Amino acid sequence: MEQAGDALEEVLSKALSQRSLTLGVYEAAKLLNVDPDNVVLCLLAAEEEEAGDAALQIHFTLLRAFCCENDINILRVSNPARLAELLLPAAGPDPPADLHCVLVTLPLGFQGAQNVLESHKSPVSCTKGGDEVLSPPEGENKEEIREY
Helix, strand or coil, X not given: CHHXXXXXXXXXXXXXXXXXXEECHHHHHHHHHHXXXXXXXXXXXXXXXXXXXXXXXXXXXXHHHHHHHCCCEEEEECCXXXXXXXXXXXXXXXXXXXXCEEXXXXXXXXXXXXXXXXXXXXXXXXXXXXXXXXXXXXXCCCCCCEEC
């Protein structure tokens, strides 16, 4: 798992320097509607306490379905605080209130994120304590959804 976490940090670092991140559920949905072909990675972040938030879970379900349909890699982040540490210093004086969804897009000619993801591909279980945490929509097997 450490190797996958390191790869994710590297992807986020490159995306920050390339200014190719979209933060927030609403902003992510807008971008996915307009330009899904340039999205390479979707991070869904929520703490265990937010598992009961029906609205957030509906948003996640819709985002996962859209990403699976468009062959976009999906990662579930179980430590939103660490994600905030990585992303908020670059957000400036008015940090976004919503880090539940982060999209990484590919600027023209930039293939670094996809290369890092491909080099660290390894089977990762989507279970936590024997219970399924996240799975693709029924009948979809486009991409493996991983939890970090």
